[in-house]
Amino acid sequence: MVSKPRTAWFRPKDFDMFFTSVSATTVSSMSTIEMEVFSHTQLIIMTILMFVGGEVFTSFLGLQFARSKFLKNCPSSDQNSVTLVNLNHSVPKCTNPVNQIELDLEKEKPETNTLDENGNKCLGFDSLKYSSIKFLGYVVLGYLFVVHLIGSTLVSLYISLFPSARKVLKDKGLETLTFSVFTTVSSFTNCGFVPTNENMIVFKKNSGLLLLLIPQILMGNTLYPPCLLFLIWVLKKTTKREEFRYILMNYGDMGYGHLLSGPHALLLAMTVFGFILIQFLLLCSMEWSSQVMDGLNSYQKIIGSLFQTVNSRHTGESVFDLSTISSAILVLFVVMMYLPPCTTFIPPKLHEKVSDNGKQSRKKTFMECLIFSQLSYLVIFIILICITERQKMKEDPLNFNVLNVTVEVISAYGNVGFTTGYSCKRQLKPDSLCIDTWYGFVGRWSTMGKSILIIVMFFGRLKKFSMKGGQAWNLS
Amino acid sequence: MVSKPRTAWFRPKDFDMFFTSVSATTVSSMSTIEMEVFSHTQLIIMTILMFVGGEVFTSFLGLQFARSKFLKNCPSSDQNSVTLVNLNHSVPKCTNPVNQIELDLEKEKPETNTLDENGNKCLGFDSLKYSSIKFLGYVVLGYLFVVHLIGSTLVSLYISLFPSARKVLKDKGLETLTFSVFTTVSSFTNCGFVPTNENMIVFKKNSGLLLLLIPQILMGNTLYPPCLLFLIWVLKKTTKREEFRYILMNYGDMGYGHLLSGPHALLLAMTVFGFILIQFLLLCSMEWSSQVMDGLNSYQKIIGSLFQTVNSRHTGESVFDLSTISSAILVLFVVMMYLPPCTTFIPPKLHEKVSDNGKQSRKKTFMECLIFSQLSYLVIFIILICITERQKMKEDPLNFNVLNVTVEVISAYGNVGFTTGYSCKRQLKPDSLCIDTWYGFVGRWSTMGKSILIIVMFFGRLKKFSMKGGQAWNLS
Ligand SMILES: [K+]
Ligand SMILES: [K+]
Numbered sequence: 001m002v003s004k005p006r007t008a009w010f011r012p013k014d015f016d017m018f019f020t021s022v023s024a025t026t027v028s029s030m031s032t033i034e035m036e037v038f039s040h041t042q043l044i045i046m047t048i049l050m051f052v053g054g055e056v057f058t059s060f061l062g063l064q065f066a067r068s069k070f071l072k073n074c075p076s077s078d079q080n081s082v083t084l085v086n087l088n089h090s091v092p093k094c095t096n097p098v099n100q101i102e103l104d105l106e107k108e109k110p111e112t113n114t115l116d117e118n119g120n121k122c123l124g125f126d127s128l129k130y131s132s133i134k135f136l137g138y139v140v141l142g143y144l145f146v147v148h149l150i151g152s153t154l155v156s157l158y159i160s161l162f163p164s165a166r167k168v169l170k171d172k173g174l175e176t177l178t179f180s181v182f183t184t185v186s187s188f189t190n191c192g193f194v195p196t197n198e199n200m201i202v203f204k205k206n207s208g209l210l211l212l213l214i215p216q217i218l219m220g221n222t223l224y225p226p227c228l229l230f231l232i233w234v235l236k237k238t239t240k241r242e243e244f245r246y247i248l249m250n251y252g253d254m255g256y257g258h259l260l261s262g263p264h265a266l267l268l269a270m271t272v273f274g275f276i277l278i279q280f281l282l283l284c285s286m287e288w289s290s291q292v293m294d295g296l297n298s299y300q301k302i303i304g305s306l307f308q309t310v311n312s313r314h315t316g317e318s319v320f321d322l323s324t325i326s327s328a329i330l331v332l333f334v335v336m337m338y339l340p341p342c343t344t345f346i347p348p349k350l351h352e353k354v355s356d357n358g359k360q361s362r363k364k365t366f367m368e369c370l371i372f373s374q375l376s377y378l379v380i381f382i383i384l385i386c387i388t389e390r391q392k393m394k395e396d397p398l399n400f401n402v403l404n405v406t407v408e409v410i411s412a413y414g415n416v417g418f419t420t421g422y423s424c425k426r427q428l429k430p431d432s433l434c435i436d437t438w439y440g441f442v443g444r445w446s447t448m449g450k451s452i453l454i455i456v457m458f459f460g461r462l463k464k465f466s467m468k469g470g471q472a473w474n475l476s
Numbered sequence: 477m478v479s480k481p482r483t484a485w486f487r488p489k490d491f492d493m494f495f496t497s498v499s500a501t502t503v504s505s506m507s508t509i510e511m512e513v514f515s516h517t518q519l520i521i522m523t524i525l526m527f528v529g530g531e532v533f534t535s536f537l538g539l540q541f542a543r544s545k546f547l548k549n550c551p552s553s554d555q556n557s558v559t560l561v562n563l564n565h566s567v568p569k570c571t572n573p574v575n576q577i578e579l580d581l582e583k584e585k586p587e588t589n590t591l592d593e594n595g596n597k598c599l600g601f602d603s604l605k606y607s608s609i610k611f612l613g614y615v616v617l618g619y620l621f622v623v624h625l626i627g628s629t630l631v632s633l634y635i636s637l638f639p640s641a642r643k644v645l646k647d648k649g650l651e652t653l654t655f656s657v658f659t660t661v662s663s664f665t666n667c668g669f670v671p672t673n674e675n676m677i678v679f680k681k682n683s684g685l686l687l688l689l690i691p692q693i694l695m696g697n698t699l700y701p702p703c704l705l706f707l708i709w710v711l712k713k714t715t716k717r718e719e720f721r722y723i724l725m726n727y728g729d730m731g732y733g734h735l736l737s738g739p740h741a742l743l744l745a746m747t748v749f750g751f752i753l754i755q756f757l758l759l760c761s762m763e764w765s766s767q768v769m770d771g772l773n774s775y776q777k778i779i780g781s782l783f784q785t786v787n788s789r790h791t792g793e794s795v796f797d798l799s800t801i802s803s804a805i806l807v808l809f810v811v812m813m814y815l816p817p818c819t820t821f822i823p824p825k826l827h828e829k830v831s832d833n834g835k836q837s838r839k840k841t842f843m844e845c846l847i848f849s850q851l852s853y854l855v856i857f858i859i860l861i862c863i864t865e866r867q868k869m870k871e872d873p874l875n876f877n878v879l880n881v882t883v884e885v886i887s888a889y890g891n892v893g894f895t896t897g898y899s900c901k902r903q904l905k906p907d908s909l910c911i912d913t914w915y916g917f918v919g920r921w922s923t924m925g926k927s928i929l930i931i932v933m934f935f936g937r938l939k940k941f942s943m944k945g946g947q948a949w950n951l952s
Contacts, residue, residue, distance in 0.1 A: 316893025417792025
């Protein structure tokens, strides 16, 4: 990132350059400088950084590393699989509940069982496993290549077909190819940088472009495990190769965290779409006729909202100005941002199927369930109050801001009673009838908001924390 | 709460009356109306509501309920203790780690063991246990009575001795006795209501009064278990009665959640003082010469800060105006408010002593530990950034507010890239040199703040969520 910036009049500080490199490598897309100051060389360097830092590529490297280790030492099959899993440090452990669901499938794999029992000879058994891991690597690499190729081509095609998009790039002095590749890599790796200052806001009327990017965003992160599984399944059906069958049967032994069981992948996909739906409904209902979506027709509003909600899980590209968006949506986005890509809703029914050591873990997981619920209830309450007080939050932002609401809610939940209060001085449009009083901030809320706080106070008083909070901290 | 308010010119809405009743009963002290509108009758009703809703009294009722049930059915001793624990719904389960620490003590109680083995006859064994529970009830009741009596007397005495305090009450038309009893009950139950509009701010220079209330606040909630244990220990030493010995030996069987083992009570007390120390240091270092503590001398500042930090765990009485306090302290208060009174730091060493089923739970608790750590790290980062940007947060509150910082931090942690941005329009004191740009909010931060965000991005990228998030939700 020491190349010369494109716009000569502004030379970013070295620290900001470093910040941007880190941001690209960690696929964060937090920015401290405008994007249009970067030269073409710098954009290409950033493309490479994003590609290398992306989840799919790093997990591919992890897989290759595991394969090379696998080749070196050849212990018994059982230990081997453990080694593989442990080696694979760069892969997030999406596989926690896999072992449990796996138990259901275990009965249905006689072939591998025979191999397990008869193939104790190091060479005989390992060769299939080794070639399966090799094939898995090829599949991941092919997936990476195909998605990037098709994605870049489609984006390029869109820009050359639609004059409005072409004009934007021309005005900003961006080449179509650079923009297409950069945007595709950024979307697929879920980095979220776009070489325009305005991020995607400048393209908010180009619904076609947004529709092209949405699948790339999903395929590169939250929906990657289901897509990968589907691809392997298709390859198994078409090529009928033993390796693909082996991969699907022994997904847990591959040492690849993104390889899930069928049911788990399905639940993951459902979770992803569920989250998108919730955010989409809230965003549309809150902002449909607000200034955020000003100047858009209904179709553009829908696609824009969809794009924005798909981005909130990880990517972070924006078509709307978040500073003008309702606080309620902002808080929901905060929650969504907090959730890792692997977040999956697994109904208790599926957990119950697990027969062995299910009894020991049942109670613990119920406790953990409560921990999560406590926090999520609080967030829900904060969001609800942001909704009931949204008018005042817009007109009187210094008094009605989310922090004050949060303080009030947590205060009520902990039955504390702290309040930030309300000050007439802080009003942006001074109201001559406003009189400073000494009661809490909640006194200025609507009856609806106060009712919610009553529920919060009861909720807080009656909760009787029955959960345990970690090894060292006992919250109960 | 249908009595006539004291100030005739203002009649609170019925809903606000209902809100205040709920607030008093749940010992929350959230308020929607000023306190001075209440008549003496209403203040007395509120005193009763607070007393009845307080933790010590409700737990005493739970104990009496358990005792009456105990008298009715007389099963074998083991089942009995289970019944007792289960019956006691109104007592928060402070007892989770007790069972583990208990194991250490088990070896040291030959007397009770003999009773357990030889006392299988229903009557012989139960009579001691029953009378122990009865004695425990007396101790709790005595504790309640003595603390309230001494507390009220001391507060009354203070007011009659110090003209400045007497003048405040006279100006507000409050009787000394009503004020003393109301404030003592409110402090001991940790409700936090004070019959003055300004809460304790009006007494911020009466350090003596604050010093009288601090022990009442601690003894009624966070330090109640250690105090109770100490009282029983003193009674055992002085009266040498078998019942107190039995209570101390079989604290887990008493069915009283606030009865802890010695080590646990000690750790609880250390946690309480640790939290107070942390808050006290932060509050003093951030606000020592700010307008919050304006007009106070050093002694008053120290006592005021101590009072404020003691209140943040549950009580919620204030000597400082929270709306002018630094956001960093506010966020720390949010965390403190969230933590239940029983929160105890138990070093892993003590957990490791547990021999049976320690292995199964080891891994789970480590996972849970991680959950807690993730959240707490994030809060720490937010607080740090509030500290580095505190100057701007004061001057430019619409851009630099905690929500925006939180969005930025969570965004960096989740490697998302959403930002609320920065708008020159939102500046309260317009800066003619300010130019709107398209880069993120973080671009306006100091180098220190940006460095912290870099750490957050790395932390987010490298975390590899290894924890499990509850039964139904898998975050990993
Ligand atoms: K309180
Ligand atoms: K991102």
